Amino acid sequence: MREHRTPGRPRGFDIEATLDVIKALFWERGFEAVSLADIAAATGLRKGSLYAAYGDKQAMYLKALARYEAGEVAATIAALQGPGEPRARLQAFLDGPIRAAYDAGDGRGCFLCNAAADRALVDPDAAAIVRAGFERMEQAVAAVAAELDPALSPETAAAVAAACVTAYAGLRVLARAEMARASLEAARDRVLAALPG
Amino acid sequence: MREHRTPGRPRGFDIEATLDVIKALFWERGFEAVSLADIAAATGLRKGSLYAAYGDKQAMYLKALARYEAGEVAATIAALQGPGEPRARLQAFLDGPIRAAYDAGDGRGCFLCNAAADRALVDPDAAAIVRAGFERMEQAVAAVAAELDPALSPETAAAVAAACVTAYAGLRVLARAEMARASLEAARDRVLAALPG
DNA sequence: GGAATTGATGACCAAATGGACAAGAACTGG
DNA sequence: CCAGTTCTTGTCCATTTGGTCATCAATTCC
Numbered sequence: 001m002r003e004h005r006t007p008g009r010p011r012g013f014d015i016e017a018t019l020d021v022i023k024a025l026f027w028e029r030g031f032e033a034v035s036l037a038d039i040a041a042a043t044g045l046r047k048g049s050l051y052a053a054y055g056d057k058q059a060m061y062l063k064a065l066a067r068y069e070a071g072e073v074a075a076t077i078a079a080l081q082g083p084g085e086p087r088a089r090l091q092a093f094l095d096g097p098i099r100a101a102y103d104a105g106d107g108r109g110c111f112l113c114n115a116a117a118d119r120a121l122v123d124p125d126a127a128a129i130v131r132a133g134f135e136r137m138e139q140a141v142a143a144v145a146a147e148l149d150p151a152l153s154p155e156t157a158a159a160v161a162a163a164c165v166t167a168y169a170g171l172r173v174l175a176r177a178e179m180a181r182a183s184l185e186a187a188r189d190r191v192l193a194a195l196p197g
Numbered sequence: 198m199r200e201h202r203t204p205g206r207p208r209g210f211d212i213e214a215t216l217d218v219i220k221a222l223f224w225e226r227g228f229e230a231v232s233l234a235d236i237a238a239a240t241g242l243r244k245g246s247l248y249a250a251y252g253d254k255q256a257m258y259l260k261a262l263a264r265y266e267a268g269e270v271a272a273t274i275a276a277l278q279g280p281g282e283p284r285a286r287l288q289a290f291l292d293g294p295i296r297a298a299y300d301a302g303d304g305r306g307c308f309l310c311n312a313a314a315d316r317a318l319v320d321p322d323a324a325a326i327v328r329a330g331f332e333r334m335e336q337a338v339a340a341v342a343a344e345l346d347p348a349l350s351p352e353t354a355a356a357v358a359a360a361c362v363t364a365y366a367g368l369r370v371l372a373r374a375e376m377a378r379a380s381l382e383a384a385r386d387r388v389l390a391a392l393p394g
Numbered sequence: 395g396g397a398a399t400t401g402a403t404g405a406c407c408a409a410a411t412g413g414a415c416a417a418g419a420a421c422t423g424g
Numbered sequence: 425c426c427a428g429t430t431c432t433t434g435t436c437c438a439t440t441t442g443g444t445c446a447t448c449a450a451t452t453c454c
Binding site for chain 1: 225226227228229230304305306309310311312313314315317318319324327328331332335355356357359360362363364365366367368370371373374375376377380381383384386387388390391
């Protein structure tokens, strides 16, 4: 019924949806703690299919991380750009980590942060994706800072952005260790209070 | 020659010095990426001796993490407590992560942060050590904030401390991914500029 | 319908994993 | 010297690891 453009047996699974499953595993547990058997069990596929589709374990991790960057990170950036008062958007940006951990019960934190701790030292490609993600966030925050106060110099806007993203990363990490919520909220509020405008 | 208080064959290695070696391994690579064979090779001991001295792998990790908390973290706290100008001490506190990564070439970051990303979700004991370490840091920073401005309310001092420690964690994580140094320095300076007093 | 191509399956593998254990070595106290 | 105790060593083990491969199944093109 479905039309195939390519010869050969068609793939029996959605390669992107399955990558989301893999992403969820690596995101939660990290690289080494996830075995191929885990991935096979979670996806319902055999190892052979996984290798054929994504490459070896490291390639799977990289693709999962890149998908996080293109998905979750991009969504965060879109929210920064997207409608609403600039200040409210920055508020939401820094509140996201707290809400995710304490309201939504999502203890996984930020995949970029986890990857930095987990793989950056041994996998330059992973480190590059992490950097790219954070840099894109910084640029997006800098744009919001410029909205907040158009008189801001680009350097100052960049500095504000760096401070916000650093706080974001810190909140994500501390939330993963289930630090006291009040502490994280206090940190969030101090950063927001120091915003220009 | 040496006097033994306990009967039985004396231990042939320094249990604390060896724990430092184990700590270095877990600190750099994380829990899963370090095998007992790695530990045996790095310490020069056999697995049997390691198990007898420290317990299983998880116990080794916990002891290594606790030793980091009692060593590196305590040293950081001691530096916060004096001597020197309060503001300069906070400066040094937030500059430490940057100097470690970019001047000393130590890319390991903060063991507490790594443990948060690596083990907090699966090992409540590890999470507890991480929390305890960060909380002690927060208290120490709060004390410095109070020094900075004695009129500060305890709540405000705590909020300043939370912001500083969050920034510290963020810097540590971003440094592990080798983010642009200028970016981290800008973040550091913004936090310092927002200090009371 | 038949060749060609591609995906799926399950068996298979060498190596590494965390861990257990018995035997021996080094010490203390009597 | 002898027990009692503790540490060390080497060996052993079941399981798991990441990864490969031949075989089979499903599809396209001619």
